[in-house]
Amino acid sequence: MQTNHPEAILSRGEYAGQHWVQLDAQSLVDVCHGLHGDPDTAYSLLVDVTAVHWPNDPQPMEVVYHLYSVEKNDRLRIKVRCGDEGPVPTLSGIWRSADWNERETYDMFGIRFDGHPDLRRILMPDDYTDFPLRKEFPLYRG
Numbered sequence: 001m002q003t004n005h006p007e008a009i010l011s012r013g014e015y016a017g018q019h020w021v022q023l024d025a026q027s028l029v030d031v032c033h034g035l036h037g038d039p040d041t042a043y044s045l046l047v048d049v050t051a052v053h054w055p056n057d058p059q060p061m062e063v064v065y066h067l068y069s070v071e072k073n074d075r076l077r078i079k080v081r082c083g084d085e086g087p088v089p090t091l092s093g094i095w096r097s098a099d100w101n102e103r104e105t106y107d108m109f110g111i112r113f114d115g116h117p118d119l120r121r122i123l124m125p126d127d128y129t130d131f132p133l134r135k136e137f138p139l140y141r142g
Contacts, residue, residue, distance in 0.1 A: 004038075005031045020077035028080055029089050035067065035076070036094050043067040043076060046095035049102055051109040053135045057081075061111050063088050082111065090116040108133040 008027030013020055023031055035043040047066040054060050059081040067076045082088050090113040091098040102113045103122040110131040113119055121128065130137055 004034050015077075018075045018077055020079060022079040022081070025080050025082055025088050028078075029091065029094070032065075032078070032091055032094050041074075041076075042069045042071040043074075044070055046091065046097045046101065047075075049091075049098060049105050051105050051111055051133070053109060053133065055135050060084060061086065061109060063105065063111060065091070085110055086112040087114040088112070089114050090119075092116055107131070110134065 005027055008023050008031050010022045010024060012022070032043075035041045045068040047068050048064075049066075050064050052062045052064065054062060061082050061084060063080045063082065063086075065078040065080075067078065068074070069076075080088055088111060090102055092102065092113075093115070099117070100122060102116055103119060105111055106113065106116075106119055107121045107123050108131060120126070124132070
């Protein structure tokens with residue numbers, strides 16, 4: 001990835017024995033196509049998509065993708081920063097598991113995934129207006 005898309009990597013590191021990279025959103029799909037299709041990486045499984053809300057940052061939402069290479073027994077975490085509602089391009093065209101994972105991330109955080117085939121709520125009622133995993137969500141409504 002470093003040699004194929006060096007301009008896409010904003011930062012990188014290792015935490016708890018797992019590598020992570022922060023990418024710009026515009027390069028996400030191209031980089032992930034390479035990670036999935038390249039036999040040297042072979043990240044065949046998108047394990048999870050989630051987000052972190054950093055309300056005081058200029059780009060307060062951070063989408064986090066957890067990839068796994070069954071063949072290489074290797075994990076990679078990809079982070080992409082965006083505004084309150086995104087958008088971030090969908091990865092459902094690369095990994096089918098992105099479909100429901102992106103829907104859950106939208107439902108809990110309000111992040112939109114451009115190009116998603118069916119971006120709608122998956123856990124909360126359709127008419128629900130809040131996003132429960134954002135930091136401004138009230139914990140008690142008594």
